[in-house]
Amino acid sequence: MSLEIRDDHFMVCTDCQMIIVNDDASSLDYSLSEDAANEREEQIRKAITDIQSDGSYLVAGDDDQNDEFSSRACDCCGTRLAGERYHCRLLRNVLQEGRGY
Numbered sequence: 001m002s003l004e005i006r007d008d009h010f011m012v013c014t015d016c017q018m019i020i021v022n023d024d025a026s027s028l029d030y031s032l033s034e035d036a037a038n039e040r041e042e043q044i045r046k047a048i049t050d051i052q053s054d055g056s057y058l059v060a061g062d063d064d065q066n067d068e069f070s071s072r073a074c075d076c077c078g079t080r081l082a083g084e085r086y087h088c089r090l091l092r093n094v095l096q097e098g099r100g101y
Helices: 014-022 034-051
Strands: 002-012 057-059 065-071 083-094
Touching: 002 014, 014 034, 014 057, 014 083
Parallel strands: none
Antiparallel strands: 002 083, 057 083, 065 083
């Protein structure tokens, strides 16, 4: 089995990046009320689950490709709030022909 990069230009917001990389949503508590933070975490986790539903998975990418300030929509949750965008990769396991996996 080998890895295939399905999307090497997957750019995510700070909120999504913390959950994708660290499985940690505690940073949401600093800028949102408890209820709003819980709702935002649910939204992000659902977006990640939907993206990975075909067996793909998101991983941290190349820090040199991060964008310090962007109004581009987050490729994960879709937010259009301007801010930093972090490079991630969408990967998928693929069978190698002739290997019998």
